[in-house]
Amino acid sequence: MDLDILFDSPIFGSRSLGPRGRVRTARCRTVAEYTQLWGWTAVLGGVELPPGSSQDQVHQAWQRCPAAEPRLRTGNGFDVLDVPHAAGFRALERMERMGVRPGPVLGTPGRALFLVAPDTAAALPDLLYRTGWDDAALDLGCHGAGGAVPAPPATDARWLRPPTPENAARPPEARLLLGALAYACHRGVPELVGRR
Template sequence: MEETIAGPETAPIPKQRGASFLDSAVRYIEERHWDVVPGTWLEAADGMLHCSCGQRACPLPGAHPAGEDWASRATGSATVTRRLWARQPNASVLLPTGRAFDALDVPESAGFLALARMERMELTPGPVTVTPDRRMLFLVLPGTSAKVPDLVRGLGWSPAALDLTTLGEGAYVAAPPTRFGSRGAVQWVRRPTPANRWLPDAEELVSSLSYACGRDR
């Protein structure tokens, strides 16, 4: 259960329990060799939580890049990471795609259906996250997302008909414990463990994901 802290005329700001943003970022670097970059953060004012970007109607409050040069600031150095988060300890943790991994993005309902199907087929997915926006992201080998449209067509589906998108070079995923404003935090559905250290190729998962997205329409 989360604790919150609040001051006069402010909205409650979730108080971190367990690993901090910095702790999580360093762990991703040291245990998985993933690059990380600090994103925006949440600020409390006028009884509401606002994104540090200053956009009142920010669609991803506290969970998106803090500048256009974000990709160039991503690092795989724990030392640099500690220095970056020392400037803003509540900055979100973003992981660039197209480097150590790509991501396949599907609706949450389809993601759980696909995971059940993968289990029956004895397939081992890599790490999987779910966002407060009810999206599930499956991490796969980098570069493989480019294959997905042809793989989907080969299964008899039109890529445009399925709510299945890919994130590769130039994109990112928000990693736990990043929060989407007051909507909640990104969570691991399948945590990074030694058992899923070796990421699957997209073609290992796309059949289950396409089937699930087709059923979810």
């Protein structure tokens, strides 16, 4: 998607940017997409860009920190369930078969990050208890208020399931994904298979 269409003018004006400038422009557009299109808070080198940040604010943040890796602030528009990469893929396959639609899903080295409804971090212990997974040794965590997760175009992050207008505005309730994620995490620990 060309974000210049969203903003009615090129983010960097009409000047020639060269290869490095084009990369920086693409990164800037991606962060602008997070704040303008999806309504998320992005962080660049300690500079927080809240939802609706203007193109000038995004551009200034990039100029101050041109090598910064973008991160998405958790706790406002979404929380993040964090599981091992292999468990995340197993859970995604299972959700597909069950007809469950996960929200956006990020992949980082060794981890899969499922964007879910805000306030999940506070409710996670109770959700695990109510679903019977509270006593299982699971490699399953949650990033909530005050946290941040890497986001593309960071070198170590990519979208496994990209955001869409539907799933970015209303990420799914964690209870809809938790069973599949907990089961996949449990199956990923060989000495725990068959035990609960």
